[in-house]
Amino acid sequence: MDEKFDLADMPGNFGIAHVRWPSTGIASKINAHPHLDENDTIAVVHNGTLKNYDELKGELIAEGFKFKSTTDTEVISHLIRKYMNEGFDLEHAFRKTIERLEGSYAIVVISKEENNKIFATRYQSPLKIGISDDAYFVSSDIPAIINYTRQIILPAEGEMIILDENGVRVHDENDNELEKEIVLIPWTAQMAEKGDYPYYMIKEILKQPDAVEFTLGERDNIQKIIDDLGKIKNICFVACGTSYHASLTGKYLIQHLAKIKTDVVLASEFKYTADTLDEDTLVVFISQSGETLDSMNALRIAKETSPTLAIVNNIGSSMTEEAKYTIITQAGPEKGVTATKTYIAQLTAIYLFAGLLAKDYELVDRLYNVPDYIREVLDKSKEIEILSQRYSFADDLFYLGRGFSYPIALEGALKLKEISLIHAEGYASGELKHGPLALINYTIPVIVILPPGSDYEDTMVNLEEVKARKAIILSVCAEGDAKGECKSRDVITINPKVDEILAPLVYTVPLQLLAYYVTLEKGHNPDKPENLAKVITV
Numbered sequence: 001m002d003e004k005f006d007l008a009d010m011p012g013n014f015g016i017a018h019v020r021w022p023s024t025g026i027a028s029k030i031n032a033h034p035h036l037d038e039n040d041t042i043a044v045v046h047n048g049t050l051k052n053y054d055e056l057k058g059e060l061i062a063e064g065f066k067f068k069s070t071t072d073t074e075v076i077s078h079l080i081r082k083y084m085n086e087g088f089d090l091e092h093a094f095r096k097t098i099e100r101l102e103g104s105y106a107i108v109v110i111s112k113e114e115n116n117k118i119f120a121t122r123y124q125s126p127l128k129i130g131i132s133d134d135a136y137f138v139s140s141d142i143p144a145i146i147n148y149t150r151q152i153i154l155p156a157e158g159e160m161i162i163l164d165e166n167g168v169r170v171h172d173e174n175d176n177e178l179e180k181e182i183v184l185i186p187w188t189a190q191m192a193e194k195g196d197y198p199y200y201m202i203k204e205i206l207k208q209p210d211a212v213e214f215t216l217g218e219r220d221n222i223q224k225i226i227d228d229l230g231k232i233k234n235i236c237f238v239a240c241g242t243s244y245h246a247s248l249t250g251k252y253l254i255q256h257l258a259k260i261k262t263d264v265v266l267a268s269e270f271k272y273t274a275d276t277l278d279e280d281t282l283v284v285f286i287s288q289s290g291e292t293l294d295s296m297n298a299l300r301i302a303k304e305t306s307p308t309l310a311i312v313n314n315i316g317s318s319m320t321e322e323a324k325y326t327i328i329t330q331a332g333p334e335k336g337v338t339a340t341k342t343y344i345a346q347l348t349a350i351y352l353f354a355g356l357l358a359k360d361y362e363l364v365d366r367l368y369n370v371p372d373y374i375r376e377v378l379d380k381s382k383e384i385e386i387l388s389q390r391y392s393f394a395d396d397l398f399y400l401g402r403g404f405s406y407p408i409a410l411e412g413a414l415k416l417k418e419i420s421l422i423h424a425e426g427y428a429s430g431e432l433k434h435g436p437l438a439l440i441n442y443t444i445p446v447i448v449i450l451p452p453g454s455d456y457e458d459t460m461v462n463l464e465e466v467k468a469r470k471a472i473i474l475s476v477c478a479e480g481d482a483k484g485e486c487k488s489r490d491v492i493t494i495n496p497k498v499d500e501i502l503a504p505l506v507y508t509v510p511l512q513l514l515a516y517y518v519t520l521e522k523g524h525n526p527d528k529p530e531n532l533a534k535v536i537t538v
């Protein structure tokens with residue numbers, strides 16, 4: 001965009017917009033939404049991916065329609081035009097268009113020919129309706145509209161939403177008007193505002209003690225779910241990205257504490273596991289958004305055979321509608337593209353679940369100290385900011401951790417790479433010698449996660465291996481760990497009461513701060529990494 005518009009300065013009282021890159025075709029002005037028909041009267045925005053757009057495009061071109069973009073979405077505006085040319089009104093031309101589409105979509109349509117009306121529908125992509133005193137909203141995500149309203153309607157797949165001067169109506173596939181419940185979201189506008197913070201990411205990092213405290217309030221709900229589940233033979237976690245790292249911690253915890261066999265599967269690879277599920281396997285979906293398409297697709301398969309539990313942050317999200325059980329993490333709205341407080345809240349819910357499942361009430365009690373341990377780390381922000389100046393020069397970094405610290409290494413590396421755009425690899429420290437050790441030299445910083453516990457000595461051996469190759473070592477270790485401090489060039493120290501089992505909840509925080517400050521050093525915006533979206537619905 002060359003020009004920026006302030007909504008308040010724009011004429012008219014209705015409109016549509018799309019603020020993400022197209023999923024088909026390159027990121028360019030011509031591919032940006034909305035997409036218009038040839039007469040420039042119908043405008044469409046679309047989230048999702050159309051599988052049969054090539055075929056539809058060929059058909060429309062053969063009929064004389066001219067395309068401007070290389071996105072899948074443009075077929076929608078031309079199809080609506082085609083059906084309007086055949087005599088259908090906008091709503092029915094839109095309905096006929098939807099019948100032709102294969103794939104996932106949330107679509108919003110307006111037309112000059114039927115002014116002051118907005119039509120929308122969804123299939124396998126999220127869409128919410130917001131209602132305030134003086135406006136209606138249609139959005140893919142609640143955090144996007146929470147500044148304006150907390151009253152939300154959740155349309156089901158295939159329902160048609162009609163907004164006009166008479167208000168909002170929702171019709172089913174057969175055109176019958178539906179009575180939809182209005183859900184009150186317990187988030188405030190202030191929670192979703194940046195306030196005096198320079199970026200959402202730092203606000204969200206600093207709010208992590210609250211995210212843990214509020215999520216610990218879910219203890220009774222989690223106990224009820226465990227009671228209702230009865231005996232579980234196996235557990236399978238399914239997730240993507242940061243939520244996958246939380247799941248990996250869940251596997252280590254549950255196997256260690258409850259001795260229940262637990263797998264972790266990337267949602268996009270789930271179909272290769274689906275056949276092994278049965279009614280004795282609890283399938284747990286971890287997702288901050290509750291909308292990630294890969295995870296949603298896996299949930300739809302898993303619920304055919306197995307009990308399902310969704311651990312999500314976004315109330316009213318699709319996973320809460322489809323899973324048998326739901327735990328809502330209490331992180332509040334997260335606006336930064338990179339997950340921080342929702343991750344720590346996911347971990348809190350997973351620790352509660354694992355601790356209660358294993359009846360390890362000592363561990364559960366220790367969780368109530370975590371907010372203070374995190375606050376102590378946050379007090380070291382300045383120190384980490386200074387350190388970041390030394391590490392922002394790197395082209396490649398390794399993050400090493402063993403056991404409970406392995407997912408911390410993965411998450412630390414993901415935080416850094418997605419926002420600073422520096423290449424970083426998280427590795428199980430014992431695995432390094434099976435190949436990547438060859439890459440280590442004096443130009444490569446290696447971040448070693450070194451909490452006290454049974455894995456300490458083995459991780460120290462791995463630290464020595466990279467030190468022998470002259471790597472620049474930054475250790476995250478316990479205060480008073482003289483060995484860790486003297487073997488490393490730099491250290492970030494953590495309260496020694498945080499042992500390896502609690503480490504994921506606390507040792508991750510300095511790595512988030514490091515990623516944040518390195519990103520600022522590099523001159524990038526930590527809230528909006530290029531080409532990444534907050535919710536991956538494609």
Ligand code: M6R
Pocket residue numbers: 240241242243286287288289290291292295337338339340418532534535536
């Ligand atoms: O909403 P979800 O937790 O399902 O999202 C999964 C991933 O897309 C997400 O964690 C992603 O990796 C973030 N950018 C991590 O910061």
